[in-house]
Amino acid sequence: MIILQNAVTVFLILGGTVFMLIGSIGINRLPDFYTRAHASGKVDTLGILMFVGGLAVYEGISIDAAKLLLIVVFVAITSPVSSHQLARRAMLLGLKPWYGRDRDHQKSR
């Protein structure tokens, strides 16, 4: 039982770390604001959810695990809403999305 618990913990924490790494690379490498908001909004949220969920599994059935699960619920609600609002504000204020490298070359020519 403890082996199973540890295995699930290791799987969830490693998965969360991988997703957070992908999200960080995405924020650095993607070309414009909207794609970066997409990277931080989806991938980082999933990474944090898996990481904290893994900690809750490691804790077992206790009050601390319940608090960690509450953190999971809170992050799952708030993080997508915040990135949604950032992207929505940028769109309303008229920020143009990135149309691809070819169009950039045509415009500069």
Next chain:
Amino acid sequence: MSEFPEHDPKDHCLDESLKEPTDSLIVHATARGIAPFILLIGLYVFFHGHYSPGGGFQGGVLLAVGFLLLRLSLGVRLSQIVMPHRLTLRASAIGALLFVAVGLSAVIMGGNFLDYHLLPIPGLAPEYLRYFGILLVEVGVTVTVTFTLVAIYDELLGC
């Protein structure tokens, strides 16, 4: 009364759109759904300051964040019901007064500042006097931090 000006809608406002509620349904529903829980966590952190990490300042900041979330999402006009303009600075002054009253009553009873076991409450053992003295001081800190942060936001917005 001139030190605490009443809310004047014709005042210099930084952004008129912040007075009205947001037109995004997602943000509106999320903020209204999550603000009571932030306030509840703020109270929890404040009351658990005796036994675990937390205390007056952290709990006060969480309470202020709950109110400011409503200010930002519902707009300044609608959130007056939850946190009126005329309350903020006065309530923060009351919190600071509570802190100083607890401290100075110990001085009056012949001890040092914030010497809890000399508080003039009859019929309580010194350890209970310390317990309730610290609780009263923490209440003062929480009230001051909460209302001062909301007042700073209102002052920066200007409306």
